[in-house]
Amino acid sequence: MKDTLNADAPVIEAKGLNLTFETGDGPVHALRDVNLSVERGEFVSFIGPSGCGKTTFLRCVAALEHPTGGSLTVNGMTPDEARRRRAYGYVFQAAGLYPWRTIAGNIALPLEIMGFSKAEQAERIERVLDLVELKGFGKKFPWQLSGGMQQRASIARALAFDADILLMDEPFGALDEIVRDRLNEELLKLWAATGKTIGFVTHSIPEAVYLSTKIVVMSPRPGRITDVIDSPLPKERPLDIRDSAAFIEIAHRVRDGLRAGHGDEV
Amino acid sequence: MKGKAIPVLIVLGIILVIWYLCTVWMNAAWVYDQAGRTGRTVGFGELVQATMVQERPMLPAPHQVAAALWDGIAGQAVTSKRSLVYHGWVTMEATLAGFALGIVLGVSLAVGIVYFRVMEATVMPWAVISQTIPIVALAPMIVVLSNTLSLGEALGLENRLVSKTIISAYLSFFPVLVGMVKGLRSPDAMQVDQLATWNASGWQSFKYLRLPSSMPYFFASLKVAIAAALVGAIVGELPTGAVEGLGARMLVASQFGQPLLMWASLFAAALVAGMLILGVGAIQRAADRAMGVRP
Numbered sequence: 001m002k003d004t005l006n007a008d009a010p011v012i013e014a015k016g017l018n019l020t021f022e023t024g025d026g027p028v029h030a031l032r033d034v035n036l037s038v039e040r041g042e043f044v045s046f047i048g049p050s051g052c053g054k055t056t057f058l059r060c061v062a063a064l065e066h067p068t069g070g071s072l073t074v075n076g077m078t079p080d081e082a083r084r085r086r087a088y089g090y091v092f093q094a095a096g097l098y099p100w101r102t103i104a105g106n107i108a109l110p111l112e113i114m115g116f117s118k119a120e121q122a123e124r125i126e127r128v129l130d131l132v133e134l135k136g137f138g139k140k141f142p143w144q145l146s147g148g149m150q151q152r153a154s155i156a157r158a159l160a161f162d163a164d165i166l167l168m169d170e171p172f173g174a175l176d177e178i179v180r181d182r183l184n185e186e187l188l189k190l191w192a193a194t195g196k197t198i199g200f201v202t203h204s205i206p207e208a209v210y211l212s213t214k215i216v217v218m219s220p221r222p223g224r225i226t227d228v229i230d231s232p233l234p235k236e237r238p239l240d241i242r243d244s245a246a247f248i249e250i251a252h253r254v255r256d257g258l259r260a261g262h263g264d265e266v
Numbered sequence: 267m268k269g270k271a272i273p274v275l276i277v278l279g280i281i282l283v284i285w286y287l288c289t290v291w292m293n294a295a296w297v298y299d300q301a302g303r304t305g306r307t308v309g310f311g312e313l314v315q316a317t318m319v320q321e322r323p324m325l326p327a328p329h330q331v332a333a334a335l336w337d338g339i340a341g342q343a344v345t346s347k348r349s350l351v352y353h354g355w356v357t358m359e360a361t362l363a364g365f366a367l368g369i370v371l372g373v374s375l376a377v378g379i380v381y382f383r384v385m386e387a388t389v390m391p392w393a394v395i396s397q398t399i400p401i402v403a404l405a406p407m408i409v410v411l412s413n414t415l416s417l418g419e420a421l422g423l424e425n426r427l428v429s430k431t432i433i434s435a436y437l438s439f440f441p442v443l444v445g446m447v448k449g450l451r452s453p454d455a456m457q458v459d460q461l462a463t464w465n466a467s468g469w470q471s472f473k474y475l476r477l478p479s480s481m482p483y484f485f486a487s488l489k490v491a492i493a494a495a496l497v498g499a500i501v502g503e504l505p506t507g508a509v510e511g512l513g514a515r516m517l518v519a520s521q522f523g524q525p526l527l528m529w530a531s532l533f534a535a536a537l538v539a540g541m542l543i544l545g546v547g548a549i550q551r552a553a554d555r556a557m558g559v560r561p
Binding site for chain 2: 059062063064083084086088089090092093094096098099100101102109110112113114141143161
């Protein structure tokens, strides 16, 4: 299926996307007129306060929510079709590992569901455990691992079936700062090694600026995009790049965008 | 283990002391009555001694019950109609059959309720109502009905076993049903979404997520269900003059004024209950190990 895709076509493309939830208190505009185009191999962060629709947008891409207006394509297909073709791996805020399965068993789960052979499962498990630096932990149960290691295992699980898009919904939100820095660094390495397109939802300005090639700033009520920043930072990013002038400048722009979004509230 | 044993022994000791005091108190009337007829007076020491050895006491002393229990278990051939092992086995057979039927019934209804909205509205209220009817009132009807329909013969089994099994299942399916409905619904929205991202089918999400998630609830419900199944089997032995089983043994003993036998049967039933609960516990531990539960 991949060969039929145009390599230059956007991986994710939203045009005039709207999503309204009907609630008891009347309609809630979760997303209004969202236009966004994500190219192959980009690292896109979605940042904004709660209720700005960043998670909702990611869920639309994953076909977990269905837009009420506008168009959205993933790999040139509808999100539902893209999901059936295993276009993306999704990493949730909680690792969500099954406690009754070992780490290897957890990574095998999507592979079993998708019908990979036993031999191929074993080979893929080895490979992704290596990618997330959890080699040798396959036989452990989740409770034997720290929170950071569990989240790495859940990333390995999302990588196991070769989806070329990785959607991550605040994957490091529940982890402490030190573990988070380390995982951010590893995620960049992993991104460079695999060339995947990554959609990353976060609350943290430094995290968004450090990781992304494109930062999408969103604001709530109605959920909408207020700014899209193409990062001038190089692809190679040591942790201390966060002290550079360029980094601070982008962080300022993100903060301004967030403030502007709140400004027309009051 | 040692830490657990001491409190248990203390409580057991207190119960025994109270029991002995009650024995003296409740059986004293008969001793005084006997003495009054011959015009004798009874001293305290003599009174205590006399209350412990009666053949038909109001309340048998613990050691009398223990002796009767021992005689019923070890003093008879296990095939004898006087053996509590024999009667215990008859009851246990019906209990296990009813327990198994109750599990099958409870789990299937729970699956139906979780997957079909219409079943939640139609089945659940009746399941709750079924448990509000006193089983003692219902048991004779079940026995008569299953005998009239010769359900047992149709299945190649004894009619008595079938009716007891039905009563036992009637009591034990409910906790399993409630536990499994809760258990199958225990996965959170995120886990369900996650399976959706892998495009898992309904059967796959049942097999991989819902069923394993329900296991802790299942085993908790089994402990209630096994006790209910035993009560059901014993109650099923009470009406219509059953001649076998611990329930029948208790009934006969109470009708023919043999309190020692009645108490021994009661304790035999408690032993059976203990064994069944230990059995369920062992299965649960094995399942826990297989599912990697943190020790």
